[in-house]
Amino acid sequence: MRQNTADYRRLFLTDTPMMDMRAPVEYNRGAFPHTENLPLLDDRQRELVGKEYKRSGQQAAIELGWKLATADVRAQRLAAWKDFVQRHPDGYLYCFRGGLRSRTAQQMLHAEGIDYPLVEGGYKAMRNFLLEELDTHCRQLPLVVIAGHTGSGKTELLHCAARAIDLEGIARHRGSSFGRTGQPQPAQIDFENRVSIELLKLAQHPGPVFVEDESRLIGRCALPPVLQQAITASPRVMVEESVEARARRIVRDYVADALARFGDAETSPAEGLGEELRNNLGRIQKRLGGLRYRELDEQLQTANRELAQSGSADAYIPLVMALLTEYYDGTYDYLMEKREGEVVFRGSHAEVAEWLSEQKNPST
Template sequence: MGSPSSILSVSPISIERLPLRQSTANYRELFLNDIPLLDVRAQMEFQRGAFPTAENHPLLDNRQRELVGTEYKKIGQQAAISLGWELATQEVIQARLVAWQAFINKHPEGYLYCFRGGLRSRTTQQLLRDAGIDYPLVEGGYKAMRNYLINELENLSKQIPFVVIAGHTGSGKTELIQAASRSLDLEAIARHRGSSFGRTGREQPAQIDFENQASINLLKLAQTSGRVFIEDESRLIGRCALPPSLQNAMKAAPRILVEEPIENRARRIVRDYVSDALPRFGTTEFRAVALGEDLRDSLGKIRKRLGGQRYQQLDTQLSEANQELKRSGCSEAYIPLVMALLREYYDGSYAYLMKKRENEILFSGTHAEVKSWLEEPEAYLHK
């Protein structure tokens, strides 16, 4: 395709630092090696889904993409291309080149991509070449890479020998997952602990981003043999939904049961959701108030399932614990409240789910016993 007759110059990258490289369709190597990716799609496309190593520096902004897309549908490709160049003023092109060169300077080993590896990728490459920079693209673009990860997630979910770490809420399953030598930490990927109170203060990823990261993690795990430990999860981790293939694998996998006394579980929950969570609400005296409001909001999410009267009792108990935290900084007052929630809500729900599963139980014990067992899993797990 054509290009503007003149391009504002930018300082080219030296040949020694940026040798000429070919475009690639080796998606496996891109993800296994965490290769940096320059995403030139519009911001709205990037926000719907991208890859962990990608940075978004679009060729067209959201509005420009909309205008060009409308022109393409009404009149055709050539008209859309012409409109694109009309929108590409010297100031716009210069701004794009500055952003792209900053990325390329930082990541000379990377690749660029658009949605299908077509017009936008080639246009970006041409603009860069006119400025003295050769940078390779990913053939097939976002769509091909996304399809590759979907297929890998499906296939690896069937191939990898999973072991599910199960147990009532507060049993410390996440700690065990993190301590295991080979594990898939879904809650870390989802940035959520999985319950109504599970917000971590970090925004959750888009569903596509969640699936992409899970697939990449499995791809890396599959490079060596051995069992992979995964925490027992419901279909949703916050707003992130487990892919059906992974759900099916978890339902069929053998289990390890963590059996902790209820007070130990309550203390662990208070530590995780109150004491350790407090710093993310700031450093002033008002952080206890902010955390208390967050806890009340989370309790409100299960109000209907608790029932009006029981909810009011627990809400009053929570308010008293919040006041004590604000007054003294002590979180002990939350322990009776958490024990009540475990007995009357969480334990019953989890016990119901466990009855529906007939997986082989490989081992059961306290948190400490399971942790010791996990240190030498091959002594118990026979492939």
């Protein structure tokens, strides 16, 4: 029989599957990768038991919990748990603190002839472990920041590095007003947990870790302050590309490659994308000013029509160039003035890609 565990490091390094016994409302607020929410109590049952606990104490709450666990409810729970155990014989289960709910689930499984271990301390202990590790690794890991104006291809270059953490990939957002990817962003706690686990894995081996330069927010996901401070103070690799080259790359990524996301749109993909682009432009209307916003919106509508009629995205290029020079570049230059880390390399997209390749093979 496998024993209960408090080896949180091993659980996260090995992506151990875990069965989360908390109620859905708890799970949705924050969870870990490689977990499944198979609750002992649903949201309503948890609410009723919690009120009973406050009113009459633990024993009364336990008794109410068993009353709510009708034969049908127990059968449903056990069926889901057995399926998880069969699929993940080396997994674990946990609740919020590794207490009553976890042990009740263990007892119910034991009565069915199944002994399945739990995580001691539960979700709370694992969450605290990840927060402590995040703080440690942000202070100790040698980060190198890939920096450059919007459209420089920083994310592409990040994937050329031997060791990197893709914060935008974890956040499922490209980090600007136009940065939606069509996927829902994770909850803030989920984002923090995933970042901490990625850094934990990277810390198992020596060498610099590359990260893209990010502002405080990636969509709705906020960088933990300790990570933002580390990015600000770390050495930088500066990517220098012309405005036109950056605009063409943005149009490729945000228009040509994005059309596939709108295949199920009620209208055509081009019209669906065009509507999203106009909504995104509206997000920066105040910063642009009323007159300039109206001019750029008209330009955008013209580009949208050209895309719908001919399939060409070229009309977006001058619009994007205007947004870069009038809005994004100034904001980024202001942020760059606050950076403290030295510049260890500076070059075009192609030159930085070559430099990163040499870091993988320093002897060549």
